[in-house]
Amino acid sequence: xxxxxxxxxxxxxxxxxxxxxxxxxxxxxxxxxxxxxxxxxxxxxxxxxxxxxxxxxxxxxxxxxxxxxxxxxxxxxxxxxxxxxxxxxxxxxxxxxxxxxxxxxxxxxxxxxxxxxxxxxxxxxxxxxxxxxxxxxxxxxxxxxxxxxxxxxxxxxxxxxxxxxxxxxxxxxxxxxx
Numbered sequence: 001x002x003x004x005x006x007x008x009x010x011x012x013x014x015x016x017x018x019x020x021x022x023x024x025x026x027x028x029x030x031x032x033x034x035x036x037x038x039x040x041x042x043x044x045x046x047x048x049x050x051x052x053x054x055x056x057x058x059x060x061x062x063x064x065x066x067x068x069x070x071x072x073x074x075x076x077x078x079x080x081x082x083x084x085x086x087x088x089x090x091x092x093x094x095x096x097x098x099x100x101x102x103x104x105x106x107x108x109x110x111x112x113x114x115x116x117x118x119x120x121x122x123x124x125x126x127x128x129x130x131x132x133x134x135x136x137x138x139x140x141x142x143x144x145x146x147x148x149x150x151x152x153x154x155x156x157x158x159x160x161x162x163x164x165x166x167x168x169x170x171x172x173x174x175x176x177x178x
């Protein structure tokens with residue numbers, strides 16, 4: 001079971017999994033601890049995707065963007081469209097005149113040299129940035145990600161996607177994972 005709940009302190013909306021099995025929950029934006037039974041439930045569903053869609057609709061309504069939201073596809077469909085948009089890394093590198101095989105080899109050598117069994121995905125790097133940087137502002141997150149090989153535009157897109165999908169929140173220019 002998933003519930004879209006709201007903080008009475010800062011107005012943040014977030015997804016709460018298993019709301020009937022928890023005593024308390026902490027707001028992902030302001031950190032206020034709430035008793036789950038006292039939280040207002042705006043929407044409940046067994047399906048996480050449905051709850052994410054409901055949260056997105058509530059956020060759009062809160063920002064007077066209901067009409068715009070009604071014109072877009074389901075949140076999950078938008079994520080798939082984002083994945084399919086643009087050029088992939090290989091095509092980008094080849095069109096830039098770079099030797100893809102040499103780059104892949106260098107990446108494998110760097111991973112093995114660092115004692116890692118596999119490289120982190122771009123999304124994992126952006127999630128790490130939100131979680132690890134001292135001040136998780138957009139510029140700090142982008143700097144962290146670009147230092148680890150994620151192009152700035154891709155990092156920005158991934159950060160926006162995390163917020164839209166309900167996996168992260170932004171308040172006052174600072175980001176948090178949910």
